[in-house]
Amino acid sequence: MNIVEQVLAGSKRALARAITAVENEYDEAVEIMQQLYPHTGRAHVIGITGPPGAGKSTLTDKLTKEYRRQGKTVGIIAVDPTSPFSGGAILGDRIRMNELTLDEGVFIRSMGTRGSLGGLSRKTAEAVKIMDAAGKDIVFIETVGVGQSEVDVIKAADTTIVVLVPGLGDDIQAIKAGILEIADIFAINKADREGVERLNTEIEMMLELNQTRVDWRPPVKRTVASLGEGITELLVAVEEHISYLQKSDQLSMRRTKRTKNELMALLDEQIGRYILKNITSSGEFTAVVAAVERRERDPYSVVANLLRQVLR
Amino acid sequence: MEKRIRVLVAKPGLDGHDRGAKVVARALRDAGFEVIYTGLRQTPEQIVEAALQEDVAVIALSLLSGAHNHLFPRIVELCRQKDMSDVLIVGGGVIPDTDIPGLKAAGVAEVFTPGTTTSAIIEFIQTNVK
Ligand code: B12
Ligand SMILES: Nc1nc2c(ncn2[C@@H]2O[C@H](COP(=O)(O)OP(=O)(O)OP(=O)(O)O)[C@@H](O)[C@H]2O)c(=O)[nH]1
Ligand SMILES: [Mg+2]
Numbered sequence: 001m002n003i004v005e006q007v008l009a010g011s012k013r014a015l016a017r018a019i020t021a022v023e024n025e026y027d028e029a030v031e032i033m034q035q036l037y038p039h040t041g042r043a044h045v046i047g048i049t050g051p052p053g054a055g056k057s058t059l060t061d062k063l064t065k066e067y068r069r070q071g072k073t074v075g076i077i078a079v080d081p082t083s084p085f086s087g088g089a090i091l092g093d094r095i096r097m098n099e100l101t102l103d104e105g106v107f108i109r110s111m112g113t114r115g116s117l118g119g120l121s122r123k124t125a126e127a128v129k130i131m132d133a134a135g136k137d138i139v140f141i142e143t144v145g146v147g148q149s150e151v152d153v154i155k156a157a158d159t160t161i162v163v164l165v166p167g168l169g170d171d172i173q174a175i176k177a178g179i180l181e182i183a184d185i186f187a188i189n190k191a192d193r194e195g196v197e198r199l200n201t202e203i204e205m206m207l208e209l210n211q212t213r214v215d216w217r218p219p220v221k222r223t224v225a226s227l228g229e230g231i232t233e234l235l236v237a238v239e240e241h242i243s244y245l246q247k248s249d250q251l252s253m254r255r256t257k258r259t260k261n262e263l264m265a266l267l268d269e270q271i272g273r274y275i276l277k278n279i280t281s282s283g284e285f286t287a288v289v290a291a292v293e294r295r296e297r298d299p300y301s302v303v304a305n306l307l308r309q310v311l312r
Numbered sequence: 313m314e315k316r317i318r319v320l321v322a323k324p325g326l327d328g329h330d331r332g333a334k335v336v337a338r339a340l341r342d343a344g345f346e347v348i349y350t351g352l353r354q355t356p357e358q359i360v361e362a363a364l365q366e367d368v369a370v371i372a373l374s375l376l377s378g379a380h381n382h383l384f385p386r387i388v389e390l391c392r393q394k395d396m397s398d399v400l401i402v403g404g405g406v407i408p409d410t411d412i413p414g415l416k417a418a419g420v421a422e423v424f425t426p427g428t429t430t431s432a433i434i435e436f437i438q439t440n441v442k
Contacts, residue, residue, distance in 0.1 A: 013364055013394070088346060089346050094362060101361050
């Protein structure tokens with residue numbers, strides 16, 4: 001059996017290796033994705049995002065256990081930041097999910113952002129597809145602890161849960177602009193702490209002011225993830241969102257948009273690579289750089305020229 | 313995207329000493345490794361399963377409690393059973409010199425005791441990883 005057949009047959013080793021191949025852009029990666037693609041599109045993808053330390057991993061752990069009780073299989077991709085200085089990373093989300101490690105119906109993979117700035121890594125969406133093809137019913141994506149502009153998760157997830165905690169004070173004002181607008185569901189985690197009512201009111205007020213989505217008002221749920229409180233209620237909200245997506249055609253609309261974005265991103269990547277290989281590595285290009293440097297030529301007409309050559 | 317060496321830093325057994333593991337994890341990160349840290353009190357089964365899912369090239373075990381003669385060989389054995397013999401297994405912590413030959417014979421590639429510099433650890437992994 002080749003690696004794709006093994007993934008489809010449920011081999012965890014093959015699943016792990018397929019993700020590595022894609023993440024490291026090994027030669028076989030494209031072929032793996034080509035062959036797995038027809039088997040994707042079945043999993044429901046849930047994004048979990050929010051500020052650092054909000055309880056995203058703990059919540060993912062508890063939600064997964066609830067899905068397991070329902071007999072569903074779960075894949076989890078947990079993203080942590082890569083150091084921009086060394087390129088290394090400490091991926092620590094598994095610490096909160098250790099009880100899931102030996103569950104046959106759960107597969108957890110940690111990923112470093114590797115230079116991506118949107119809260120995911122460049123290959124997270126592909127890793128989701130691999131888990132989807134491997135037959136996971138639910139795939140969670142835990143983003144890095146986000147501030148305000150790391151909103152890539154909505155490009156990959158069907159349902160996005162934004163996790164907030166009381167006591168951030170005026171921080172909610174700062175993060176409002178970005179991540180609050182991507183929420184399909186709000187979870188106020190650490191609801192055992194002071195300030196829950198205030199945070200709840202703030203979110204509701206913000207939702208009042210921000211009535212862009214008339215047909216789905218993001219519900220606000222309270223959880224104490226560390227104690228497993230409010231998890232069933234949160235899951236009910238997820239299920240309601242799923243049925244809303246299906247009834248309203250939003251699901252197919254979102255997925256069409258995603259497919260389009262993915263195709264454009266792939267094109268962008270391939271065209272970029274082609275250009276790098278065919279133009280920028282030539283000796284002629286070095287000469288052009290020097291000419292621009294000396295102000296004999298300007299970068300704009302140089303680029304226009306190069307592009308004309310490539311597209312000929 | 314170039315390949316990153318992925319390392320699982322794990323604390324088997326009931327040992328609660330985690331400073332060494334954290335020092336090693338941070339040093340490896342600063343040397344450009346992707347380090348998966350799973351926290352305290354992991355069973356050998358959990359460690360090997362996490363290593364499989366994360367597809368790491370290295371399992372780095374830290375143990376200061378004295379249970380290394382039991383736990384380290386068990387982890388090596390589980391790796392063998394799961395067809396993961398290509399994974400480099402290293403250990404460290406409070407381990408008597410007299411125990412080290414036995415651990416190496418069992419399949420632990422190298423053992424690092426207190427006072428080892430992190431650069432020695434990094435160098436060993438970089439030269440021996442498959
Ligand atoms: C600090 C310390 C504690 C702290 C731990 C804090 C923490 N969160 O880690 C506290 C006070 C909590 C503690 C408690 C106990 N401790 Co204590 N503790 C120590 C002490 C003094 C230093 C350990 C340390 O942190 N060193 C600093 C780190 C950076 O060094 P390191 O871990 O050795 O790591 C280096 C190398 O070993 C190596 N390395 C380590 N791990 C790894 C992993 C890999 C993969 C690699 C490549 C390298 C590597 O690289 C590191 C850098 O050089 C040691 C004595 C000693 N000098 O080692 C005793 C010691 C480890 N403790 C000991 C004991 C007995 C205990 C207790 C049982 C005491 C008690 N009766 O309550 C408890 C048990 C705690 C528990 N739950 O397990 C004994 C263990 C005896 C044994 N193995 O036979 C020791 C050796 C003291 C002694 N001489 O008796 N302890
Ligand atoms: N008091 C309280 N603590 C919680 C709750 N949920 C999680 N925690 C604790 O908060 C800390 C951070 O939890 P994580 O789940 O690691 O948070 P995270 O958002 O995944 O963190 P990063 O991935 O580092 O951004 C841990 O110590 C948890 O035990 C909660 O509901 N109440
Ligand atoms: Mg986390």
